[in-house]
Amino acid sequence: MVTMTAIRSTPAIEDRPPAVIDIRELEVRFGPASGSSLLAVDRVAFSIAQGEFVSLVGPSGCGKTTILNLLTGLLQAEVSGDMTVLGKPPKAGNPDIAYMLARDSLLPWRTALGNVEYGMEIRDVPKSVREQRAMELLREVGLGDFANAYPKALSHGMRQRCALARTFALESSVFLMDEPFGALDAQTKLTLEDVLMRLWSSHRKTVVFVTHDLAEAIALSDRVIVMSARPGRIVRDVPIPLPRPRDVRALQKDPHFHELYAQLWALLEYGATDK
Amino acid sequence: MRIRWTLSVLGHLLFIVFFLGIWEAASRSSLLDPTFFGRPSGILSYLWKGLIVDRTLWNELGYTLLAAAISFLGGSIAAVVTGLLFSVLPRLHRAAEPYLTLLNAMPRIALAPLFLLWFGLGIGSKIAVGASLSFFIVLSATVAGIRGVNSDHLTLSKALGATQRQIFFKVTLPSAIPVVFSGLRLGLVYSLLGVVGAELIAAEHGLGQTLAYLQSTFSMDGVMAILLLLAGLGLGVTTLMNRLERALLVWQ
Numbered sequence A: 001m002v003t004m005t006a007i008r009s010t011p012a013i014e015d016r017p018p019a020v021i022d023i024r025e026l027e028v029r030f031g032p033a034s035g036s037s038l039l040a041v042d043r044v045a046f047s048i049a050q051g052e053f054v055s056l057v058g059p060s061g062c063g064k065t066t067i068l069n070l071l072t073g074l075l076q077a078e079v080s081g082d083m084t085v086l087g088k089p090p091k092a093g094n095p096d097i098a099y100m101l102a103r104d105s106l107l108p109w110r111t112a113l114g115n116v117e118y119g120m121e122i123r124d125v126p127k128s129v130r131e132q133r134a135m136e137l138l139r140e141v142g143l144g145d146f147a148n149a150y151p152k153a154l155s156h157g158m159r160q161r162c163a164l165a166r167t168f169a170l171e172s173s174v175f176l177m178d179e180p181f182g183a184l185d186a187q188t189k190l191t192l193e194d195v196l197m198r199l200w201s202s203h204r205k206t207v208v209f210v211t212h213d214l215a216e217a218i219a220l221s222d223r224v225i226v227m228s229a230r231p232g233r234i235v236r237d238v239p240i241p242l243p244r245p246r247d248v249r250a251l252q253k254d255p256h257f258h259e260l261y262a263q264l265w266a267l268l269e270y271g272a273t274d275k
Numbered sequence B: 001m002r003i004r005w006t007l008s009v010l011g012h013l014l015f016i017v018f019f020l021g022i023w024e025a026a027s028r029s030s031l032l033d034p035t036f037f038g039r040p041s042g043i044l045s046y047l048w049k050g051l052i053v054d055r056t057l058w059n060e061l062g063y064t065l066l067a068a069a070i071s072f073l074g075g076s077i078a079a080v081v082t083g084l085l086f087s088v089l090p091r092l093h094r095a096a097e098p099y100l101t102l103l104n105a106m107p108r109i110a111l112a113p114l115f116l117l118w119f120g121l122g123i124g125s126k127i128a129v130g131a132s133l134s135f136f137i138v139l140s141a142t143v144a145g146i147r148g149v150n151s152d153h154l155t156l157s158k159a160l161g162a163t164q165r166q167i168f169f170k171v172t173l174p175s176a177i178p179v180v181f182s183g184l185r186l187g188l189v190y191s192l193l194g195v196v197g198a199e200l201i202a203a204e205h206g207l208g209q210t211l212a213y214l215q216s217t218f219s220m221d222g223v224m225a226i227l228l229l230l231a232g233l234g235l236g237v238t239t240l241m242n243r244l245e246r247a248l249l250v251w252q
Helices: A002-006 A064-072 A112-122 A127-140 A156-169 A186-203 A214-220 A255-273 B002-028 B040-053 B056-088 B090-105 B108-119 B123-147 B151-160 B164-201 B207-216 B220-248
Strands: A019-030 A038-049 A053-057 A078-085 A097-100 A174-178 A206-210 A223-227 A234-239
Touching (some): A019 A064, A038 A064, A038 A078, A038 A234, A053 A064, A053 A214, A064 A078, A064 A174, A064 A206, A097 A156, A097 B151, A112 A156, A112 B164, A127 A156, A156 A186, A214 A223, B002 B040, B040 B056, B056 B123, B056 B220, B108 B123, B151 B164, B207 B220
Parallel strands (some): A053 A206
Antiparallel strands (some): A223 A234
8 A cells, every 4th residue: 555655646648639628726615614614625636638438436525526516517616726618617507518417307297208308408409300319319228119108107227218318419518427327226237338338439428427336437437537535636547448349248257347446446445544 | 807896896886785774774763863864765865856856956066066166266276376476486485474374274164254244145255265275275285396396307407508487387387287286186175165164154055055954954864965965076076186187197
């Protein structure tokens, strides 16, 4: 564990394409403005390039969801530092951003098709376009035959597929996903991760993926940012050099995958006890 | 499935025949005084006469149903409008809440004498009592329905950039409808209750008035017959609302 003391976030690489998400010296405090406020996020800095898939992992309370919610513009908190999405400060309802929650949050009075259309409807996509696009995406996530089913008739996995379709139908360039598969059982989770990988490789979005599941983070991401317990700091920004396209199920037996898992696990433990 | 259903219907029929038979026999011997309890044959002959021979009961039934329908529609439309207004103007809601709680705590049937004075012996006072009951039931259901909106749906909609108006019409309103509906179902039953209650106190027409008259003349067969009719009416009204709900809310 001695080597761990030297860990810092990876220095910015100069020849990278311009960042889609750029966070510098971010500090977030909650509670009263006076001295008694709680430091939730401590000097976090990272940037994400176009088309990159980056996961934020860390113990609960490490501020990963806080960072995501700040990027959506929904969270109002005392913030210092700099944060931009496509060069602009975060703003709620930004059409460049598609947000996906842990729970499917499908509207129960709409059919699967209606739910996929919902996001586009709010963003004023014309009716004819959105119907066609929604149908295409439902087929892509394997729900082509369930377009007219109401959410109550769908299983958890199917509902989350539908939520994935709704998110991708927005055609936003940045995806913010907050533990989208956190409520699924292990098998369904692997299947949904595969669905996500397929969609991601054909649509190529920039993704920030919050999870506490290391295996999931490694299987999906180009980089995994490991955060420490509160106040959340970056323990290390780890590149995941596994070749793409990836088969999530096959990866479970890949020795390289397990090495990365062990490495990240050590970092996570280190972050949890670094007090 | 079919056989089990037939058996269950047969069982119920057998039970009812047995029950009525005992009642009839008891009232014909000296076990049960028909002056207090009536007897099934008398009840049936009263219904037969009132509904089929001289048809006088239909008229009374019509008065009661009309008053219940008007009081339900008036009360619940006012309640839904008020509930929606409260959701748009939460300050108004907070200001009005104590008064509404006070009004709702009042036993409404006790207001009937007052309403009789204000709105007369006719249908007006019956509508007032019925509406005063259904209004509060539907109002609290509407408020609860709007409050019960799923916060995930709101978060998602805000992240998508939905306007307040879009959120209201596409999320809040549809999610409140099932709760409002259960309020409506209860409100309808209570409208009927309020109307009959007011008719019992003083009226020119209606099943409640008929009931009061029959009771004061010790016609127990008639009293039992009207009670049976009222129970059937309540059942019919609830069944109708359930059917309507199932047809309208297929997604539930």
